[in-house]
Amino acid sequence: MHREKHGKETDRKISFDFRNMMATVVGDENGIAETMIDELSDEISRVDDNLKKKRERGNLPFFDLPYQDALVEELIDFVDRLKPRFENLVVLGIGGSALGAIALKTALTSPFYNLLSKPERKGNLRLFVADNIDPDEFNMLLRVLDPKETVCNVISKSGETAETMSQFLIMKEWFGRKLSKEEMRDHIIVTTDKESGNLRTIVEKEGYKDFVIPAGVGGRFSVFTPVGLLPGAAVGIDIGELLSGAAFMDTLCRKSSVWENPAYMNGTLHFLADVRKGKRISVMMPYAAALRDVADWYRQIWAESLGKKLSLNGETVYVGPTPVRALGVTDQHSQLQLYIEGPSDKVITFITVDQYCEKLPIPRLYPEIEGLDYLGGHTLNELIQAEQRATAVSLSKNRRLNCTINLPCVSAFSIGQLLFFLEVQTAFIGGLYRINPFDQPGVEEGKQYAYGIMGRKGFERKKEEADALPAERDRYII
């Protein structure tokens, strides 16, 4: 079920409430004083200038992704032709090539979507995102699918990603057992770099339909490219509305004043909470099951962008708050005890929703049991919102920092806003930390060890290094 558009743009704006971050509410020991924000104003201007200059020069192309009408039309046309022919779309991708599509599907299709029949799905495709290489899981996926009804979208910018490419090889062979070469061509869609890489070579040789990941857009900023938009359209998400939401947020996030720009303000508060108040953990806790994978997407963009050893001028800094994904109300019964009574080292960001799709009344069945009767006559909607408020109050009373991003409803428009907001916030706080939020140098070495262990030519020395560690033996294994 796709959430409806409704109302004027201004009524559909998401809001950012940071009252419970401030010293006036949670006290001086943990809270952020306005003076701290004022003291940072030169830094804020510097980062704002920098981002705007880079954007103008075309060095930050993620900023321009909300404006792609032609691509939206092309994708909708393309998936409209897929839908009558196929039942399933399998995305082969990992990290940034998977998390955007997963977040969009969870947010904007029905829960239990893949269990619905095709008419119940309004003709849209089931979506399976194969973002791991667990042999049992991938094997079982192939077993529950019929190759004739299945189309696969392999996504890797470099075409080098070992996990995705292994899955592609396995899946191509799997198709080949039931389909002719000619038929197979319609079952494979490639999303990759425009010019180079193994997947580009394969597209040119074998003639698959392809979509392009624009140059300069890294995986974790790619949700508004075909990486996220094609799977999104395939499950029936209004990707035009999604980009409209992102564009609307772009207008808000162009403002230079931190007091008017929600992404700058949230970046600033998180930065100050970390470096001035020692809050090194950033918990994202939506109170809507539909948003749980937005929290997982955030976990990637935050960790990979900000976890850095070196600053821009080469100093060793080892920065980066640790993002944690939580879910309200469920995690009240799992993590809240720690958030309230454990070390005061966290910022909790709630995501709340004013209007769910439906109201679910709680009936009054046991008037004689006081401990149940107070629930009757309310709705489940009221209960989830009451619990979120109670949690925020409880955290604040215990002087724990928390803030709230509120969505009028979960719609393509609001999700477009939310994801773009978080992208800008990430780029902005990266500027405050004075690191490069667009690279990921730390994972390179691990890939080389894996190449070595797998016997790839040129990585023999890495294998030797891996074999040498750890030297200690038996006493340290129980």
Add this chain to the structure above:
Amino acid sequence: MHREKHGKETDRKISFDFRNMMATVVGDENGIAETMIDELSDEISRVDDNLKKKRERGNLPFFDLPYQDALVEELIDFVDRLKPRFENLVVLGIGGSALGAIALKTALTSPFYNLLSKPERKGNLRLFVADNIDPDEFNMLLRVLDPKETVCNVISKSGETAETMSQFLIMKEWFGRKLSKEEMRDHIIVTTDKESGNLRTIVEKEGYKDFVIPAGVGGRFSVFTPVGLLPGAAVGIDIGELLSGAAFMDTLCRKSSVWENPAYMNGTLHFLADVRKGKRISVMMPYAAALRDVADWYRQIWAESLGKKLSLNGETVYVGPTPVRALGVTDQHSQLQLYIEGPSDKVITFITVDQYCEKLPIPRLYPEIEGLDYLGGHTLNELIQAEQRATAVSLSKNRRLNCTINLPCVSAFSIGQLLFFLEVQTAFIGGLYRINPFDQPGVEEGKQYAYGIMGRKGFERKKEEADALPAERDRYII
């Protein structure tokens, strides 16, 4: 698909490899020196004594849960009678009443289990654990289920849990629309306290089948009670083997020497890593999709048991490492950059698996592309294991603490071991922190605010308090 039993018990033992935690491997700055463990030996003995005395006195009944042959037989008989009649089991529970069942299902049934037909499931029930009160999610769950084919297991020790009880009221009314009162009786199973609480009252009045949560066993230690075992048996898990695994681990965890007791050693190392080396974040990262919800279960037992404001003698301590759930290899493309280059504030616990259920070969399809050809001829199994090793080496070379719990295979026996291991480790480290790992005083106030907001009698003042916060207004909302 239920993983097979195989081999002798000793071949089926899980192992704990802590080489990469030690100063001799990862260096003195971050690593744990043997002398630190030696210096803690009096504390270790004290905690060991304490646990054993409490166990003898019957004050820690979770220790005795592996030994319940009669209950196992009763549960198997009971679900064997459910299976021919029903298609779906819906568990209504939250936190400790849900996470064990979810962990067991994900670990020990097929991926995509709920998509399989009844014969493919060998007659076992589909399982839906409704552990949140999102109105859209719960509404859609009721919409995809047929009440005639559905049995519900409501789980709450106190019968006070607002979320679970609201769901129960809604679900009972939902049943009532299609079933007579007489019929409905067979569709509801209650798991609650033996003597008291709202659910006990309802069982007595309405005559539902009930199972008991033993006195003194808190939600997060309840996976080996009917809370976890009934849903487990319903999806076809060999719950006898599960308890055998737990009992086998119990023999290992009775050893007083920290060098022979994996739970004591892991507790000791995590304690030292936190208090001596500032590693306040504990990441659990299984390299098997089947184990991802074991990591979520761990997240609860670790956070709620250890996140405490007060020590046993009333000092304010604010302790508790923050648990984080990650998943290999997926999170190599999301979190690893942070784990390697960010602040050195984490311990990573890998969970590895020697033997997956099946081998998935990677075919050699492009001999002419060097960047793909090295993968061909290997299996996906080799790739996932190579990546885990590469990740551990890469972390260790960057002097980041990591350890590995290895399972010979994912089976009921090994999962029984693993969960019991983690329970003992939690109780043990709670002793080292000198806090009570079995209570959760911090969440009480939040519940009272929620009662107040929902208009429950006697909580009017809590509502006023909640309404008064935060006092700051508009300037802090963008």
